[in-house]
Amino acid sequence: MHQESSEAIVLSVMDYGEADRIATLFTPERGKIRALARNARTSRRRFGGALEPFARLQVRIVLRDDRLSILHDADIITLHPAIRRDLATLALAGYASELCDRFLPDHHANHRLFRLLAACLAHLESAPYDQSDRRFFEINLLNILGYRPSLDQCTRCGAGLPPDPGARYVASASGLLCSECGDEGRIAGETVMLLQKSLGTGRFGVVRFNEQQAAEAGRLLDMAITAHLDRPLKSIGFLCEMTQTPPCHNLS
Numbered sequence: 001m002h003q004e005s006s007e008a009i010v011l012s013v014m015d016y017g018e019a020d021r022i023a024t025l026f027t028p029e030r031g032k033i034r035a036l037a038r039n040a041r042t043s044r045r046r047f048g049g050a051l052e053p054f055a056r057l058q059v060r061i062v063l064r065d066d067r068l069s070i071l072h073d074a075d076i077i078t079l080h081p082a083i084r085r086d087l088a089t090l091a092l093a094g095y096a097s098e099l100c101d102r103f104l105p106d107h108h109a110n111h112r113l114f115r116l117l118a119a120c121l122a123h124l125e126s127a128p129y130d131q132s133d134r135r136f137f138e139i140n141l142l143n144i145l146g147y148r149p150s151l152d153q154c155t156r157c158g159a160g161l162p163p164d165p166g167a168r169y170v171a172s173a174s175g176l177l178c179s180e181c182g183d184e185g186r187i188a189g190e191t192v193m194l195l196q197k198s199l200g201t202g203r204f205g206v207v208r209f210n211e212q213q214a215a216e217a218g219r220l221l222d223m224a225i226t227a228h229l230d231r232p233l234k235s236i237g238f239l240c241e242m243t244q245t246p247p248c249h250n251l252s
């Protein structure tokens with residue numbers, strides 16, 4: 001058995017048996033790993049308070065391809081304590097982590113997605129909740145995974161959709177429709193331009209959607225996310241409740 005050291009973000013943790021815990025970890029080199037932390041509930045020596053959602057850790061782990069890996073020990077890089085002080089921020093961090101968990105296959109490295117989640121958690125740690133961060137995370141997640149909805153071409157007729165703040169478009173799961181192909185243009189060209197800008201800048205906090213724009217972006221992004229999920233997300237109800245966002249997009 002081969003033990004290796006890695007950085008990791010804790011996506012989720014569950015109790016297992018009398019004394020153990022199972023952590024789902026996201027590592028840059030090995031992707032998502034489910035690992036058994038023996039005696040994590042009874043002995044704090046090896047794990048301390050490290051096994052918390054959103055924690056960024058340095059772990060030593062025995063990798064096993066076809067079953068649970070073994071988490072040997074973990075040192076805390078940061079627990080992101082400020083995320084836990086605000087319910088909306090906590091809900092968004094949980095949602096971002098669940099999306100990574102659900103979209104990533106086991107043992108499949110995805111450096112860009114790791115960096116996106118790490119940047120998201122670092123940003124949530126230092127900035128007050130803003131709905132823009134959710135939409136920024138979603139469009140970049142979909143882009144990295146190859147599921148980005150089309151923003152510059154009608155997905156039905158193929159007509160180009162050049163940047164036009166005054167235009168209105170229709171959302172579909174695979175991307176925008178032009179006004180000829182859809183009968184109810186509910187997404188403003190300005191919102192589309194913000195989504196494109198979100199793909200062009202690598203930093204959270206730069207692109208800002210107002211309430212209307214965030215809702216419009218949500219119509220498109222929630223459809224695109226739902227199209228690639230086989231069952232509802234557990235975190236979406238809490239997120240919608242804590243952020244007063246209507247849970248209208250079939251995610252729950």
Ligand SMILES: [Zn+2]
Nearest residue numbers: 154157178181
């Ligand atoms: Zn069209």
